[in-house]
Amino acid sequence: MLEDxxxxxxxxxxxxxxxxxxxxxxxxxxxxxxxxxxxxxxxGGHVMEDGTWLRHEDAAHINTxxxxxxxxxxxxxxxxxxxxxxxxxxxxxxxxxxxxxLTGKARVKTKASSxxxxxxxxxxx
Numbered sequence: 001m002l003e004d005x006x007x008x009x010x011x012x013x014x015x016x017x018x019x020x021x022x023x024x025x026x027x028x029x030x031x032x033x034x035x036x037x038x039x040x041x042x043x044g045g046h047v048m049e050d051g052t053w054l055r056h057e058d059a060a061h062i063n064t065x066x067x068x069x070x071x072x073x074x075x076x077x078x079x080x081x082x083x084x085x086x087x088x089x090x091x092x093x094x095x096x097x098x099x100x101x102l103t104g105k106a107r108v109k110t111k112a113s114s115x116x117x118x119x120x121x122x123x124x125x
Contacts, residue, residue: 021043022044023044023082024082024083026041026048026077027086027088028042032065032066032069035055037053037069038051038052039052039070039072041077041082049080063097063118066093067094069089070087070089070094070098071124101123102125
């Protein structure tokens with residue numbers, strides 16, 4: 001009976017895939033929509049962590065939401081002890097904001113009313 005139960009669990013267990021992913025380098029995939037934020041952490045071609053979070057009704061501009069997704073994704077990777085990250089976002093604006101902030105090449109320019117919130121998120125990154 002115990003063997004029968006074990007085989008049923010092995011056949012019908014929804015949690016599949018690698019559980020022993022190792023490394024210090026990860027790819028972080030992020031996106032945001034009008035409804036939610038999403039982030040996934042991939043290590044060595046295997047998805048290690050992923051998550052989605054609903055946005056609040058008083059949600060800010062989509063680019064601010066994209067930055068929130070970036071922060072969630074980076075936090076998830078850091079909690080998994082990742083040291084080197086490759087960040088993927090579909091927002092060209094957010095890409096340039098982050099790139100300019102990290103390189104110090106240019107000061108972030110935006111005409112958005114939430115400019116201080118954007119700068120605060122970028123300083124967190």
